[in-house]
Amino acid sequence: MTCDLCRDRLDAYADSACSPEELASLEEHFRTCPSCAAEALSRLQMKRMTRAAATRYSPSPEFRLRIEKSIQPKPKSRWSFPWMPGLALAAVALLLLVLGLAGWMRHAASEQAVAELLDLHVATLASANPVDVVSTDRHTVKPWFQGKLPFTFNLPELQNSPFKLLGGKVTYFEHSPGAQLLFQIRSHELSVFILQDQPAMMPLATGRTSTRELAFNVETWSDAGLRYVVVGDASPADIHALSDLMRSAK
């Protein structure tokens, strides 16, 4: 290596930016050239002295504090932001779960209520004495319930209809007394339950609904605080016709 070539590489040598091969040839040159070796040494010295001389200004502690404060995440955002979306998501999920659960429970309770009424209907049909008041006359059946129920109801005129009133009895549903009326259409017997419509004890679907349960047809509606449920093995059309008659009763 010539001295000119060496001088060109002295900065890189001082800055430790030489390749291993370059470093080897430079050092070999220094062994034979005291001038270049001295120059290399002084470059290193100069670098060290510059570093010492230029490390001169220190920030004030107040300024450091100011910077630290300004780049710190704000306490509010530190606490609320990272978990806010997660929390909102969790809240929504919980709400959906609760609503879904409530809906499902409501549905399940409604199904259970219908099943219970069906049981009552079937038990009535299986009984030797299905009704306590045996009469086809609504003017006999309705007064029979007086003093037995905390409410009253109207029975329809059935003269021009295919339905026949068989009688009625007091029944209990969810610890409350209600009326069970037995009707006949052709060879089918249908029960009409009239119950106090309390949300706590009547988880049946509100409004008017028709369902099919174990091949029985059910129609239910609520009117003036009373819940009506018509059940039987007759066709949905028959169930609906009887329901209409009941609703028209004045």
Add this chain to the structure above:
Amino acid sequence: MADRVGDFGSFEQLALPLFARLYNFAHWLTQDRALAEDLVQETYMKALRGFSSFQQGTNFRAWMYKILRNTFLTSQTGLKASVSLDDDDEKVADPAAAHTPESLLLARVEQETIQEALEELPVRFREIILLCDVEEMSYQEIAETLAIPRGTVMSRLSRARKVMRELLAAKLQGAQR
């Protein structure tokens, strides 16, 4: 490598350790405490805002110095300081001053003299010497910080040191008179 961000730390974790050195660099550029504080403050604010766009795996230190330097160059002081410095690196006057062996020069030079010489250096030379000798950045890091090719880093650094040596020599000669 310590300067490469492997695990993406928080901005605080990455930027605060650089604070004192960034301030020193800013003070050397602005030559004024209040201006240096403003410059560092603005640098941190810009970096914080831009941190989301900082690419993981790239050099965080070079990124911070680059922001500081660009902020300085677009400031009033920076514009004034760089007006006369747009010359090409190769065009810097080659001083006719006699070649003073550094070994002789350094024997008599004092810290204060080096500081004076650094202050007198044009900003582009001052900053590259600071980045190389004080911040001990590699040529590659300097290239990233100054947004210039590595080859330009080497030639500019060589020029800067030459001018620096001449300034020192002139100061020593002046002191002797």
